[in-house]
Amino acid sequence: MTSERSLLERARAFDLDALTEIYDLFSPSIYHYAARLIGDAALAEDCVTETFSRLLHTLKSNNGPTDFLKAYLFRIAHNWITDQYRRSTNAVSLDEMNEEMEHEIASNEEMPIQFVAAQIDAAQVRLALMRLTPDQRQVIVLKFYEAFTNEEVAAALNKPISAVKSLQHRALDSLRRQLHHTIEVEA
Amino acid sequence: MSMLNLFGRDSNLQLDPFTRSALDTLTAIPPRDEQAATRGRAAFLAQATAMKPLVQTIVAKRNAFKSLRILIFIIGGFLFGGATAAFASQTSNPNDWLYPVKILTEDVRLSMASDARERLALLIEFSDRRMMEIDVANVDTVKSRLRDQVDEALRIADQFRETELQNTTRANLNRMREVAARTFVVTATPTSQTKHIASPMPIPSTTPILWSGSTSTPTPIPNIQPTRDVIRATITALPRPTFQPTPKLRETRDTIRATITALPRPTFQPTPNLRETRDTIRATITALPRPTFQPTPNLSETRDVIRATITAFPRPTQAATPDLSATEQAFRATTEALRNLKATAEAAERNARATLVALLTAQAPSSTPPPRFEPTSTPSPVVVIRETPRPRPTPAP
Numbered sequence: 001m002t003s004e005r006s007l008l009e010r011a012r013a014f015d016l017d018a019l020t021e022i023y024d025l026f027s028p029s030i031y032h033y034a035a036r037l038i039g040d041a042a043l044a045e046d047c048v049t050e051t052f053s054r055l056l057h058t059l060k061s062n063n064g065p066t067d068f069l070k071a072y073l074f075r076i077a078h079n080w081i082t083d084q085y086r087r088s089t090n091a092v093s094l095d096e097m098n099e100e101m102e103h104e105i106a107s108n109e110e111m112p113i114q115f116v117a118a119q120i121d122a123a124q125v126r127l128a129l130m131r132l133t134p135d136q137r138q139v140i141v142l143k144f145y146e147a148f149t150n151e152e153v154a155a156a157l158n159k160p161i162s163a164v165k166s167l168q169h170r171a172l173d174s175l176r177r178q179l180h181h182t183i184e185v186e187a
Numbered sequence: 188m189s190m191l192n193l194f195g196r197d198s199n200l201q202l203d204p205f206t207r208s209a210l211d212t213l214t215a216i217p218p219r220d221e222q223a224a225t226r227g228r229a230a231f232l233a234q235a236t237a238m239k240p241l242v243q244t245i246v247a248k249r250n251a252f253k254s255l256r257i258l259i260f261i262i263g264g265f266l267f268g269g270a271t272a273a274f275a276s277q278t279s280n281p282n283d284w285l286y287p288v289k290i291l292t293e294d295v296r297l298s299m300a301s302d303a304r305e306r307l308a309l310l311i312e313f314s315d316r317r318m319m320e321i322d323v324a325n326v327d328t329v330k331s332r333l334r335d336q337v338d339e340a341l342r343i344a345d346q347f348r349e350t351e352l353q354n355t356t357r358a359n360l361n362r363m364r365e366v367a368a369r370t371f372v373v374t375a376t377p378t379s380q381t382k383h384i385a386s387p388m389p390i391p392s393t394t395p396i397l398w399s400g401s402t403s404t405p406t407p408i409p410n411i412q413p414t415r416d417v418i419r420a421t422i423t424a425l426p427r428p429t430f431q432p433t434p435k436l437r438e439t440r441d442t443i444r445a446t447i448t449a450l451p452r453p454t455f456q457p458t459p460n461l462r463e464t465r466d467t468i469r470a471t472i473t474a475l476p477r478p479t480f481q482p483t484p485n486l487s488e489t490r491d492v493i494r495a496t497i498t499a500f501p502r503p504t505q506a507a508t509p510d511l512s513a514t515e516q517a518f519r520a521t522t523e524a525l526r527n528l529k530a531t532a533e534a535a536e537r538n539a540r541a542t543l544v545a546l547l548t549a550q551a552p553s554s555t556p557p558p559r560f561e562p563t564s565t566p567s568p569v570v571v572i573r574e575t576p577r578p579r580p581t582p583a584p
Binding site for chain 2: 012013014016019020023024027028031032035036041042045048049052053056059060062118121122124125126128129140144145172175176179
């Protein structure tokens with residue numbers, strides 16, 4: 001924590017070494033988070049670029065976090081993804097996902113059946129995640145894919161830890177219902 | 188990365204196999220494009236480099252403002268704290284920890300006094316304070332300070348002559364002497380230095396002040412009696428001197444009086460020349476004939492002629508004014524006659540018009556058409572019959 005605070009202090013003075021260290025340290029996680037939720041590599045790169053650009057503007061105005069920098073970056077990325085989905089009307093349509101899968105199948109010649117099955121499962125889960133509320137979706141993604149602790153999730157959501165725990169249980173129930181609904185529709 | 192490892196971090200998680208396997212499908216992420224990642228990193232560093240000068244300027248201004256705020260806060264704190272300490276220290280005693288602040292404020296007030304009278308008043312006030320402090324705590328530093336202040340006050344009082352001192356200043360000076368008397372009793376034996384206190388006149392500048400030696404190194408005081416009653420009793424018991432002029436002065440005064448008495452008193456005697464001149468002027472004036480006003484004969488004659496003329500002039504009598512009422516009645520009768528004449532003429536005109544119409548109607552043949560109007564070279568005379576407009580009767584109210 002002390003090293004992160006000193007890193008942030010140097011970053012506030014726009015020390016390029018500190019900023020480079022922050023980028024190299026957290027940009028892969030932000031990319032994975034965005035790619036997992038969006039399913040698009042180009043949009044995930046845009047998400048990373050926008051997240052770190054917002055961080056620079058925040059540091060310029062002497063705001064931003066004093067600790068939990070990783071959680072702060074994930075909160076920026078999550079807000080950007082949420083805004084992106086709100087702006088895009090057909091971002092979560094299964095048809096578009098199927099078109100993307102067809103394109104990837106054409107470029108992937110090895111074991112097309114397994115690849116297609118995996119892509120369909122991933123699209124169904126991503127669709128179920130997108131039908132959750134933003135906070136529920138972020139709790140599940142941060143907890144189960146990014147291995148955040150409750151404290152870090154609370155920092156990312158700007159909520160108390162007790163609220164995060166109850167939010168996590170509601171998110172799992174809702175996700176389970178969404179997955180069953182998707183399977184029934186497919187059947 | 189396995190899902191089980193992720194879930195293992197939180198023991199509260201209870202995932203059913205269905206949800207767990209579903210979430211596991213999103214674990215695998217396609218590898219990141221290295222070129223895109225490099226481009227993103229370069230863009231981030233370029234943006235940071237571009238913003239760095241602006242940020243440094245902002246940070247410098249922010250730090251300067253922060254330093255200024257801290258400086259203002261510190262100065263304000265010192266001023267407020269100093270004022271509070273100075274105010275609270277005014278009632279402190281020599282044993283209190285705020286007493287040095289009290290002494291410091293007194294020194295500051297003395298150094299800021301621009302006038303000798305003001306400085307004298309401050310010294311009297313501070314000497315009173317020292318006396319009260321000696322009653323509470325008999326400390327050598329307080330006594331030495333009292334001695335210094337009394338010395339300086341007497342030295343300042345010596346600069347003024349008796350006539351220059353106003354009533355208030357004179358009262359302050361008397362109080363100063365009282366303070367000096369108290370100090371003397373407190374700091375030394377009364378019998379040895381009573382004569383210094385007993386002087387009713389301002390102490391000359393050449394006269395040494397109550398204590399001999401330097402004021403900065405006070406000598407230890409042997410007998411100390413801080414009781415104010417004892418001091419007052421001692422002062423009351425002191426003999427009050429009376430002013431006795433010296434014999435030399437008396438002789439000088441008598442000599443001056445005798446000299447003045449022996450001097451001849453000047454009397455005013457007008458010179459003979461002036462008296463003669465005055466008498467001559469008076470005789471001349473008396474001898475002058477007094478003019479009498481006699482009207483000239485011509486004027487009196489003229490006046491008599493004028494008076495006779497005026498008397499002979501026939502005085503106008505008040506003539507009877509003509510009878511206006513008769514004139515008015517005559518005018519009204521004339522107007523009525525004219526009005527009747529006008530009515531008669533109008534009636535005759537109407538009769539003539541009716542007669543003319545009857546004649547024209549009787550002479551015209553019934554079969555022949557009416558003569559056609561043809562313009563001639565010589566226009567026939569046109570007879571215009573005008574009817575005077577009659578005034579409309581006014582409606583009855």
